[in-house]
Structure formats: C-alpha cells, structure tokens
Amino acid sequence: MKPALPAEGAPLPHTVSTAPFEPYAVEQMTAKQEQVFLASQWQLMWWKFRRHKLAVISGIVILLMYGAVAFCEFLAPYHYTTRNTDFIRAPRQELHFFHEGRLVGPFVYPYAQRLNMENLKREYDVDRTRPQPIRFFCRGDDYTFWGLVPGNLHLFCPPEGGTLFLLGSDRLGRDVLSRILYGGRISLSIGLLGVGVSFVLGVIIGGIAGYYGGRVDLIVQRLIEIVQSLPHIPLWLALASIMPPSWSPLLVYFGITIILGLMDWTGLARAVRSKLLSLREEDYVVAAQLMGAKPARIIGLHLIPGFMSHLIAAATITIPKTVLGETALSFLGLGLRPPITSWGVMLNESLNVNVVALYPWLLYPVIPVILIILAFNFLGDGLRDAADPYR
Missing domain, CATH: 1.10.3720.10 (MetI-like)
Structure with missing residues (x-):
C-alpha cells in the first residue's frame, strides 16, 4: 500500500519552507542595564563594595588614621620627646567650652601640683578659676616634617604659660596624645x-x-x-x-x-x-x-x-x-x-x-x-x- 500524498499546496515533509524569514524580537536594554553590561571588573567591585556600609565606614576610619599619622608633626601639640618635668604622670585635662555660663571657646583649666607626703605621690588639683584658651595654628615645638622639612607650625598648641594634656602625660612628663x-x-x-x-x-x-x-x-x-x-x-x-x-x-x-x-x-x-x-x-x-x-x-x-x-x-x-x-x-x-x-x-x-x-x-x-x-x-x-x- 502506497503512503498518502500531501494535499495540494501543503509543504513537503523534510523540506525548508520558502516563506520569508521573520527575525526574533530583541529586547532593548535600559541605560542602567547597559551600564552594568559594559562595566569593568573594578567598577562592579566598587558598586558591590559601596553596599557594604560597615566596610565603607571602616575604610573612612582607616583613611583618617593614616592621614593623621602622615601629618602627625602638624597635628600633635608637642613633639614626642618634649618633657614637662613638673607634670609627671599628670591626668588628662578635660576640654571645656563654657566658663561660668559664658562661652569662652575650647579651653582647659590649669593644674596645681602638690606632693602628698604620706604616700609620696604627685597629686594634681584643678584650678577652675582660670580658664586657659587653646591656641590654634600657632608656633610651638620645633620638628622636621618626615625628616626633610623643618618647621614649628601646629594645628593647636598649649595655652600661653600653661599645659595641654588631653590624654595625660607619662612617667617622663611627655604628652600621651x-x-x-x-x-x-x-x-x-x-x-x-x-x-x-x-x-x-x-x-x-x-x-x-x-x-x-x-x-x-x-x-x-x-x-x-x-x-x-x-x-x-x-x-x-x-x-x-x-x-x-x-x-x-x-x-x-x-x-x-x-x-x-x-x-x-x-x-x-x-x-x-x-x-x-x-x-x-x-x-x-x-x-x-x-x-x-x-x-x-x-x-x-x-x-x-x-x-x-x-x-x-x-x-x-x-x-x-x-x-x-x-x-x-x-x-x-x-x-x-x-x-x-x-x-x-x-x-x-x-x-x-x-x-x-x-x-x-x-x-x-x-x-x-x-x-x-x-x-x-x-x-x-x-x-x-x-x-x-x-x-
């Protein structure tokens, strides 16, 4: 028995249709999608890193710390070898802005040192009657910036005739900060x-x-x-x-x-x-x-x-x-x-x-x-x- 022939006008089996080719519809990328598609590896890393808030804050802290130590001569009120023999192991001086309800600006109260004869310990009394304003962009201890450029300009300095131990002093009277x-x-x-x-x-x-x-x-x-x-x-x-x-x-x-x-x-x-x-x-x-x-x-x-x-x-x-x-x-x-x-x-x-x-x-x-x-x-x-x- 012979197989049935296809109906007139129908395409033959196992043959390619002669109908015109219709291309597939291509979805157009948005500007943001195109930006991601064309981004480099470093750009993709930066975009993902920015979403890690704790890492970004940590990066800022690291930059600030490295920036501070890079300009430590200018930021430090004293040179790290400067000794104040009259204020050995002095506690930190608190920073104040108001004195008796009046705005004075950043200042500290001076210390009055006395020797306790019972335990031979130096004790420091705070004199709250004499506020001593802190000086800014002032001339202080000499230094050599990065061992190359001599200078003596500091961001802030001790008051005239006073001390500035914001974090106290050590056994030789050197400023801890x-x-x-x-x-x-x-x-x-x-x-x-x-x-x-x-x-x-x-x-x-x-x-x-x-x-x-x-x-x-x-x-x-x-x-x-x-x-x-x-x-x-x-x-x-x-x-x-x-x-x-x-x-x-x-x-x-x-x-x-x-x-x-x-x-x-x-x-x-x-x-x-x-x-x-x-x-x-x-x-x-x-x-x-x-x-x-x-x-x-x-x-x-x-x-x-x-x-x-x-x-x-x-x-x-x-x-x-x-x-x-x-x-x-x-x-x-x-x-x-x-x-x-x-x-x-x-x-x-x-x-x-x-x-x-x-x-x-x-x-x-x-x-x-x-x-x-x-x-x-x-x-x-x-x-x-x-x-x-x-x-």
Missing part, C-alpha cells in the same frame, strides 16, 4: 611594609607552585606546612631577640618589618597556588606558551592580574596581623626600643599592674590598636565579598 600620633606612623607603616614583604613572597612562591605543579608544588606545599606548624609568637620572640642591641632604631625597624613579613606569606601563597592551578590550563595560557612567552611573563602579565582583586582583599586582612605582631613584640620589650616610639613601645610602660591601677591613661594607646584591627577586618570582609564573582 602626641606620642600616640607619632607612634601611629611607625605601627601603621610597619603593617604596610610587612604586608608588602609577605605579598611579594606569597605571589612568587605560590605562583611557581601553581604554574609548574608536580614535584615543585609538592615541595612548596611541604614548606608552607612546616612554616604554618611553627608557633608564631615564640618564633617572633626568638628572631627578635637575636637582633644586636647596638643596632640603630632604623635597623631595628626594618628588622621587625622583615620578621613579620616572613611569617605571614603562607596563606597568600596557598591562595595564589590554588588559583593558578585552575587557570594554567586556559586557552589564553596555552596560546601564550605556543608563542614562546616565558613562565615569568605568563604568571605576571596573564595569570596574576586575573585575580588581583582577591589578592588585595587577602592583603587587607593580613595588615592588622602585622600591626598586632609589632605591638606584641614591642610590648614585651623585644621589638622597637626607645628613643623610637610606637604603640607597642608606649604600652610597654603599662606592664606593671600597679602603674595601670594608678595611671589608667597609660593604656590609651590600646584604643587605636583595637580600632585599626577592627577597621581592617571589616574592610577586608567587604573587599572579599565585592571580589567574589559568585555573590
């Missing part, structure tokens, strides 16, 4: 330099392990495990204690920076290694190899820039560890030493419990340490979320 500002430059710069050392080591060692793989990767992984298995604090103490006491404060500064950087590269090296293991088989890497590109060029120009945002987030989280490491070493007397000052050197004066009980303002340097560590941690969380393509 001024020393916190000067010490912040050392502590915060050690964090950046230490992370720079660990960043270079982590990228180089992790890049070699991830690109070559095999036996090289095995050796690097065992090295990382050995370094991570060592207790950091005892190792810090051992390395810091072998530095000669005759070294200048500048050499000790760089020595502490290198020690802290040598201990924190392992986590970054693991991150770089895992990324390169997944990216080294991509077509553009094979094309670069076929064109004769050397491994250093492939790693530096083709692989590392592809996840630089992740490296920046990881480095941001590492900075507070370095700051805390320097503070711990200097606090224990094995890090930076006077005459150089840092937050850890200042906290070294509060080792005695009796001193802390009698003069609690000597613990004020711990406040910026806590603030900078929390700010960097929150900023790192925000950057890590912004750099994650799956969020």
